[in-house]
Amino acid sequence: MSLKYLPVDVEKEIYEVEISFKDLSITRKEIEHDIGYSGISAPEHFSGIIDAVLSRAADKCGIRAGYRIIDIQKKEDANHGLLLDGVFFSPDKIIYPQIKKAERAAMFAVTIGREMELWSGELFRRGEILMGYMADAAASSIVENITDLLHDHIRSRMLESEMKITNRYSPGYCNWNVSEQHLLFSLLPKNFCGISLTESSLMLPVKSVSGIIGIGKNVRYSKYNCNRCAVKDCTYRTRRRPGEKAVVLK
Amino acid sequence: MNDASEKIGVCIERGKVNKSSPYPGDMAGQDGADELTVSALEWGVTPDKILSACNIGMQRIGEKFGRNEVFVPELLMSAKAMNAVMTHLKPFFQSGNVKAKGKFVIGTVAGDLHDIGKNLVAMVVEGNGWEVIDLGVDVKPSKFISAVKENSGCIVGLSALLTTTMVNMAKTVSEIKAVYPGTKIIVGGAPLTYDKAVKMGADGYSPDPQGTVEFLNKNLL
Ligand code: B12
Numbered sequence: 001m002s003l004k005y006l007p008v009d010v011e012k013e014i015y016e017v018e019i020s021f022k023d024l025s026i027t028r029k030e031i032e033h034d035i036g037y038s039g040i041s042a043p044e045h046f047s048g049i050i051d052a053v054l055s056r057a058a059d060k061c062g063i064r065a066g067y068r069i070i071d072i073q074k075k076e077d078a079n080h081g082l083l084l085d086g087v088f089f090s091p092d093k094i095i096y097p098q099i100k101k102a103e104r105a106a107m108f109a110v111t112i113g114r115e116m117e118l119w120s121g122e123l124f125r126r127g128e129i130l131m132g133y134m135a136d137a138a139a140s141s142i143v144e145n146i147t148d149l150l151h152d153h154i155r156s157r158m159l160e161s162e163m164k165i166t167n168r169y170s171p172g173y174c175n176w177n178v179s180e181q182h183l184l185f186s187l188l189p190k191n192f193c194g195i196s197l198t199e200s201s202l203m204l205p206v207k208s209v210s211g212i213i214g215i216g217k218n219v220r221y222s223k224y225n226c227n228r229c230a231v232k233d234c235t236y237r238t239r240r241r242p243g244e245k246a247v248v249l250k
Numbered sequence: 251m252n253d254a255s256e257k258i259g260v261c262i263e264r265g266k267v268n269k270s271s272p273y274p275g276d277m278a279g280q281d282g283a284d285e286l287t288v289s290a291l292e293w294g295v296t297p298d299k300i301l302s303a304c305n306i307g308m309q310r311i312g313e314k315f316g317r318n319e320v321f322v323p324e325l326l327m328s329a330k331a332m333n334a335v336m337t338h339l340k341p342f343f344q345s346g347n348v349k350a351k352g353k354f355v356i357g358t359v360a361g362d363l364h365d366i367g368k369n370l371v372a373m374v375v376e377g378n379g380w381e382v383i384d385l386g387v388d389v390k391p392s393k394f395i396s397a398v399k400e401n402s403g404c405i406v407g408l409s410a411l412l413t414t415t416m417v418n419m420a421k422t423v424s425e426i427k428a429v430y431p432g433t434k435i436i437v438g439g440a441p442l443t444y445d446k447a448v449k450m451g452a453d454g455y456s457p458d459p460q461g462t463v464e465f466l467n468k469n470l471l
Pocket residue numbers: 140143144170171172173174178201202203204205206207208209210211231233234235238239240242322364366367368370371406407408409410411412413414436437438439440441455456457458459462
């Protein structure tokens with residue numbers, strides 16, 4: 001699928017991509033899986049509620065996604081550092097080797113806006129706790145799905161100039177300190193895609209994702225290698241299901 | 251009469267709120283926790299007896315949760331059924347004939363706005379017979395301290411989403427402990443682990459609502 005993209009700042013190579021709810025491939029099954037029902041089916045009543053949530057989600061998602069492509073000015077093996085437009089990142093030893101061979105990087109951000117979040121809160125207040133919970137879970141799955149689409153878009157756009165891309169990495173994952181969100185957002189226009197950052201590095205709207213993707217002739221997309229990572233309770237390693245000890249996913 | 255309270259216990263375990271509730275599918279059309287409590291009280295079943303049947307129901311669903319047979323949604327349905335019972339038992343609480351297990355003060359720490367996890371924990375804890383005082387999100391240590399003052403003997407729960415706000419959580423724990431060293435504090439949220447909880451001086455950690463209930467019940471005075 002080819003997505004339309006528009007320049008925000010041509011010189012700085014900042015773009016916003018048009019993604020509509022119809023472009024997503026989000027399914028009830030995926031959400032059920034995310035809340036625990038994998039290998040065991042969810043009660044019909046719950047599935048019905050997820051369907052009801054999904055049928056209203058299109059109107060409640062204000063999807064925005066964008067990125068900036070920047071040359072990597074400098075790489076420091078010794079401290080796993082990357083210099084991008086004068087900003088020095090320390091993505092730590094799991095991410096750094098993946099990006100190291102890249103010449104450029106895409107710094108991205110996506111969001112679905114506040115409405116799903118507000119709706120979920122409203123449902124909780126009205127006592128419709130189950131639907132409130134499902135709306136929150138659906139919103140999370142939707143953001144992830146949008147991030148996949150943006151990732152695919154960047155991949156196909158880079159392929160046009162025979163460049164390859166890496167996996168995407170987010171501050172707060174793989175030991176990359178979440179406080180570097182401030183560095184990441186300093187490279188993007190203020191309020192990029194409608195996202196702002198609090199002092200404690202929380203993005204608002206809450207249902208947002210940010211990160212980096214390496215771009216280059218010699219980079220590759222690899223299967224996640226969780227063995228290298230010390231973060232035992234990360235999503236990519238585990239679905240820390242309620243009551244469950246960490247389980248290796250991939 | 252025993253039968254009446256037992257049936258209420260089953261409704262709690264299965265999350266059957268009232269007659270019109272379509273959940274669970276195999277109990278559609280049957281009386282739920284709501285109707286059964288009304289008739290049990292009419293027949294003279296004591297509120298205490300109803301409550302202990304409810305506790306058994308809650309305990310059973312909690313065990314299933316521990317075995318990964320059910321997940322958060324089922325816990326929420328049980329909590330909802332429990333709320334239906336509590337609506338009818340409220341007058342007995344007000345008259346002092348029946349007592350809540352204790353008070354649980356919960357909030358998301360300063361700098362953090364994530365509330366869904368905290369809300370789920372609050373709901374299930376309340377469903378288990380505790381009085382819950384929910385301070386909301388972005389709660390400063392001073393607000394927790396005044397809540398502890400107002401609710402003497404309470405247990406405190408702190409929630410955080412990011413490692414950055416976990417720093418504020420550690421601060422909150424130490425500030426509360428500095429003023430009220432005897433106050434038990436349990437912490438939770440996605441970035442927490444048991445080790446991190448111990449390190450910040452908390453008394454407990456749970457990855458989910460059920461573990462929170464178990465911690466609270468263990469700390470019943
Ligand atoms: C879904 C998810 C998302 C979603 C939605 C997030 C949201 N807040 O709504 C999306 C995709 C948007 C997202 C984005 C990000 N995420 Co995220 N996300 C998750 C994930 C997979 C589940 C979180 C969730 O919503 N769970 C469901 C809710 C209901 O559970 P909960 O809030 O955790 O609450 C439960 C328990 O924690 C517990 N509990 C909660 N409070 C309390 C309180 C007490 C007292 C007790 C006892 C128990 C308790 O009981 C609750 C019910 O079961 C976790 C990993 C994980 N497996 O937990 C990462 C996780 C929270 N994310 C993480 C990160 C880093 C991010 C991002 C910063 C990444 C990025 N750069 O884009 C952003 C931040 C978003 C923002 N607004 O700033 C990290 C946070 C750790 C850190 N390093 O700071 C985590 C832990 C993943 C990891 N690295 O291991 N995320």
